[in-house]
Amino acid sequence: MTAALLRRALVPVLVLFAVGCDSRFKGGGELRAQKVVLRREVDGLREIVARLERGEPLLPPDDVLVAISDTLLRDLIGAQLPFEVDVDRFHLTLREAEALFRGSPVIRLRGTLFPRERPELVAAVNVLGGLEGIEVEPSTATLRARIAVDHIGIERAAGIEQLLSAATLDEVARAVRLRLTDRLPRIQIPVRVQQSIELPAVTTGPVRIHGARMPIRVAVSQVVAGQGQLWISVRFQPGDLVKTAEAPEVDDASAEEAGVSLGEDDEPAGGKPAAEGKGN
Numbered sequence: 044m045t046a047a048l049l050r051r052a053l054v055p056v057l058v059l060f061a062v063g064c065d066s067r068f069k070g071g072g073e074l075r076a077q078k079v080v081l082r083r084e085v086d087g088l089r090e091i092v093a094r095l096e097r098g099e100p101l102l103p104p105d106d107v108l109v110a111i112s113d114t115l116l117r118d119l120i121g122a123q124l125p126f127e128v129d130v131d132r133f134h135l136t137l138r139e140a141e142a143l144f145r146g147s148p149v150i151r152l153r154g155t156l157f158p159r160e161r162p163e164l165v166a167a168v169n170v171l172g173g174l175e176g177i178e179v180e181p182s183t184a185t186l187r188a189r190i191a192v193d194h195i196g197i198e199r200a201a202g203i204e205q206l207l208s209a210a211t212l213d214e215v216a217r218a219v220r221l222r223l224t225d226r227l228p229r230i231q232i233p234v235r236v237q238q239s240i241e242l243p244a245v246t247t248g249p250v251r252i253h254g255a256r257m258p259i260r261v262a263v264s265q266v267v268a269g270q271g272q273l274w275i276s277v278r279f280q281p282g283d284l285v286k287t288a289e290a291p292e293v294d295d296a297s298a299e300e301a302g303v304s305l306g307e308d309d310e311p312a313g314g315k316p317a318a319e320g321k322g323n
Contacts, residue, residue, distance in 0.1 A: 079171045079194040087147035106276040113142040113271050123228050130219045144268040148174035169196040179261045186232035195220045244288040254288030
């Protein structure tokens with residue numbers, strides 16, 4: 044995809060973004076949510092356009108590419124739900140997840156919120172954010188990421204508006220957002236990345252080789268989202284070989300242990316020839 048095509052694709056997104064920013068109609072909570080999604084998409088597309096205009100490849104050509112779909116990520120997040128947490132006076136429960144890969148990996152979580160002293164006053168909550176901090180976890184050698192929370196909307200306050208004003212609900216949403224990101228579980232992506240190559244010692248046969256280990260430095264170098272796919276570029280850099288095991292010398296072993304066999308047709312030097320010639 045060229046930079047010109049991407050610029051043309053950005054135009055309708057920017058128009059929608061401007062409309063969402065300027066609207067003052069009823070249902071502003073949903074419009075603010077759309078604004079958050081569009082901002083992430085625009086930022087992601089602008090980064091791609093800038094890279095192409097500089098003549099850079101979309102993804103580093105020497106890296107290993109991992110691709111996952113938005114439906115797979117949705118299922119991975121959903122496997123860790125429901126998620127429940129207390130934030131000040133309120134109890135938050137997240138039950139549903141949605142992923143949208145279009146310029147940026149956008150994540151939407153849905154659930155409920157209620158005051159702990161009045162659990163009957165339940166409000167529907169819409170949490171919007173994105174997948175960030177994708178890295179290789181050293182302890183498990185798998186990819187992991189976190190969900191950064193951009194916006195929390197209290198959509199339908201079923202009775203809670205009798206207790207809290209609209210301004211107070213906005214302040215509650217802000218307080219929950221500030222404390223939620225660090226408490227959400229990390230997302231484990233089931234892709235195992237090899238961080239070293241083990242070369243076992245060769246201890247039998249005519250050739251002996253010491254055991255060695257070659258460490259590999261692994262890092263995520265680029266992430267691109269689009270058309271329902273998330274492409275994660277992983278860079279591998281081999282390190283220096285390190286000896287891990289000694290191999291015995293060949294002279295210390297018998298012929299059989301060294302893999303050398305003397306059969307009837309293999310006489311040692313100076314011995315009886317394998318076959319005698321006949322005269323005429």
